[in-house]
Amino acid sequence: MSDAVFALTLALMLLAPMAIAGVALVNTGLGRSRSAAQAMLGNLALIAVAAIVFAFIGASFTGSLGLKEVALHVAGKPWSVLGLGPFLLRGLGGAAPQAQLAVLFEFLAVAMLVLLPWGSGADRWRLAAGCASAAVSAAIVFPLAAHWIWAGGWLAALGVNFSVGAGFLDAGGAATVHVIGGMSALAIVWIAGPRRGKFPKEGLSTAMPGHNAIYVLFGCLLALVGWVAWNLAGAIIWVHAPLSALPGTAINTLLSASGALAATFSVTRFRFGKPDASLCANGWLAGLVASSACAAFASPVGSLFVGGVAGVFTPLLVEVLELALSIDDPTGAITVHGAAGLWGLIAAGFFAPQAGQLLAQLIGIAALLGFFFPLIYFLFALLNRFVPFRVDPDGERMGMDLHEIGGGAYPEFVIHRDESYR
Amino acid sequence: MKYAGLLVMPAGFFLTLAALALFPDTGRRLAFVLCGLAVEILGLVVAVRGHMLPRGGSQP
Numbered sequence: 001m002s003d004a005v006f007a008l009t010l011a012l013m014l015l016a017p018m019a020i021a022g023v024a025l026v027n028t029g030l031g032r033s034r035s036a037a038q039a040m041l042g043n044l045a046l047i048a049v050a051a052i053v054f055a056f057i058g059a060s061f062t063g064s065l066g067l068k069e070v071a072l073h074v075a076g077k078p079w080s081v082l083g084l085g086p087f088l089l090r091g092l093g094g095a096a097p098q099a100q101l102a103v104l105f106e107f108l109a110v111a112m113l114v115l116l117p118w119g120s121g122a123d124r125w126r127l128a129a130g131c132a133s134a135a136v137s138a139a140i141v142f143p144l145a146a147h148w149i150w151a152g153g154w155l156a157a158l159g160v161n162f163s164v165g166a167g168f169l170d171a172g173g174a175a176t177v178h179v180i181g182g183m184s185a186l187a188i189v190w191i192a193g194p195r196r197g198k199f200p201k202e203g204l205s206t207a208m209p210g211h212n213a214i215y216v217l218f219g220c221l222l223a224l225v226g227w228v229a230w231n232l233a234g235a236i237i238w239v240h241a242p243l244s245a246l247p248g249t250a251i252n253t254l255l256s257a258s259g260a261l262a263a264t265f266s267v268t269r270f271r272f273g274k275p276d277a278s279l280c281a282n283g284w285l286a287g288l289v290a291s292s293a294c295a296a297f298a299s300p301v302g303s304l305f306v307g308g309v310a311g312v313f314t315p316l317l318v319e320v321l322e323l324a325l326s327i328d329d330p331t332g333a334i335t336v337h338g339a340a341g342l343w344g345l346i347a348a349g350f351f352a353p354q355a356g357q358l359l360a361q362l363i364g365i366a367a368l369l370g371f372f373f374p375l376i377y378f379l380f381a382l383l384n385r386f387v388p389f390r391v392d393p394d395g396e397r398m399g400m401d402l403h404e405i406g407g408g409a410y411p412e413f414v415i416h417r418d419e420s421y422r
Numbered sequence: 423m424k425y426a427g428l429l430v431m432p433a434g435f436f437l438t439l440a441a442l443a444l445f446p447d448t449g450r451r452l453a454f455v456l457c458g459l460a461v462e463i464l465g466l467v468v469a470v471r472g473h474m475l476p477r478g479g480s481q482p
Contacts, residue, residue, distance in 0.1 A: 075442075325474060327473075359448060366434060366459050369434070369459070370433075374432055
C-alpha cells in the first residue's frame with residue numbers, strides 16, 4: 001500500500017464516525033421523549049465499552065495483526081476459525097499500514113454494531129444490560145465474524161481453498177456489522193419483550209411514534225457522509241479496490257440510498273395517503289446498508305435497483321414484524337440492518353465479476369443465520385440471567401431518563417403527565 | 423418452541439459446511455447450500471412462532 005493510499009484511507013476513516021453519529025441520532029429520535037437522554041447516553045456508553053473490550057480482548061481474536069490462528073483441517077483444507085494476535089493491541093505501531101487500517105476499521109465497525117440493537121431495545125432496555133451486551137459483542141461475536149469474513153478466516157478463503165468465487169465479499173460491513181447488528185436487535189427484542197402497552201388485548205398494536213423526526217432525518221443525512229467514507233475505506237482495505245474505482249463506489253452509495261428513499265416514499269404515500277417520515281428514514285438507511293455489501297461491485301443502475309428493492313420491502317417488513325409477528329422494534333433495526341444487509345449480500349453475488357460469487361455469498365449468509373444468530377441469542381439469554389435486560393414496570397412507567405439517570409432530556413417540558421408520576 | 427427453532431438453525435449451517443467438504447462441483451454444492459438455507463429459515467420460522475405473544479402479553 002502506497003503512502004498516498006494509506007493517507008487517503010486514513011482520511012476516509014476519520015469521516016466514517018459520521019455514520020455512527022447518524023445512527024445514534026436515529027436511535028434517540030425514534031424513542032420516546034422520556035427516554036431520550038438515556039438513549040443518547042447509552043449510545044456513548046455502549047461505544048466506549050465496546051472499544052475498550054475490543055482493544056483488550058476482541059482485536060486479538062480477529063487476527064488482523066497476524067501472528068497465529070486456530071485452524072481445523074477438514075477434507076484436506078485448512079478452515080481458519082479464530083485469530084490469535086497479541087492482546088492489548090501490542091505490536092500495532094510496528095504492523096504493516098494495511099493491518100493498522102484494518103484494525104481501525106474494525107474499531108469503528110464494532111462501535112456501529114453495538115448501537116444497532118440499542119435502538120431496538122429503546123424505552124425498556126437497561127443501560128447496564130446494554131453495556132454488558134456490548135462487551136459480549138465486542139469480545140466474542142464481532143471478533144469471530146470479523147476473522148471469518150475479513151481477516152483471512154474460512155469464509156474469506158472460500159475462493160482460495162474451495163474455488164468458490166473470490167470468497168465471501170463484504171467490503172463495507174453489511175454482514176459483520178449490519179446483519180449481525182440486526183440479528184442482535186431481534187435477540188434483544190425477544191428477550192426483553194415489547195414495551196408496556198404495545199400489544200393490547202384487543203385491536204391493533206399501539207402506535208408509539210418517535211419523539212423527534214428532525215433528529216431522525218438529520219441522522220440520515222449525517223449517515224450518508226459517514227457511509228460514503230465507510231464504503232470507500234472498506235473497498236480499499238478489504239477488496240483492494242484501485243483508486244479509479246472509488247468515485248463509482250461513492251456514487252453507488254448515494255444512488256442506493258436515493259433509490260431506497262424514492263421507493264419507500266412511494267410505498268408509504270400509496271399505503272397511507274402521505275409519505276411517512278420515520279419509514280422514509282428507515283428506507284434511506286436500508287439503502288445505505290444494502291450499499292455496504294455491493295457498492296464496490298455494482299453498476300450505478302444496479303445500485304439504484306438494489307436500493308429500490310430495499311426501499312420497497314423495508315416499510316412492508318416493518319409493518320409485518322409489528323402487526324403480524326408481535327415484534328416491537330422502535331428503530332426498525334431488524335429490517336433496516338438485518339434484512340437489508342442480507343439483501344445487499346445476495347445482490348453482491350450477482351454484481352461481483354467473479355464466477356460462482358453468488359454461491360460464496362449464500363454460504364456466508366448460511367453462516368450468519370445458522371451459526372451467528374443462535375450464538376448471539378444464547379449468549380444474550382445467558383447474560384440476561386446475570387444482568388436483567390428489562391427495566392422494572394415502575395421504571396418503564398416513569399421513563400428511562402428519570403429512572404436510570406435521574407433527569408430528563410427536556411426538563412422544561414411536562415411530558416406524558418398521566419404516566420410520568422404515579 | 424422458543425429454543426427448538428434456534429437449535430434447528432445450526433443444522434442448516436452444518437449442511438452448508440458438508441456441501442463444501444463433500445462436493446467439488448458447483449451444482450451439488452449449490453443444491454446443498456440452498457437446502458441448508460431452507461432448514462435455517464424453517465428454524466427461524468419456528469423460533470418466531472415460539473416468541474409470538476398472546477394478545478395483551480405486553481401489559482404489566
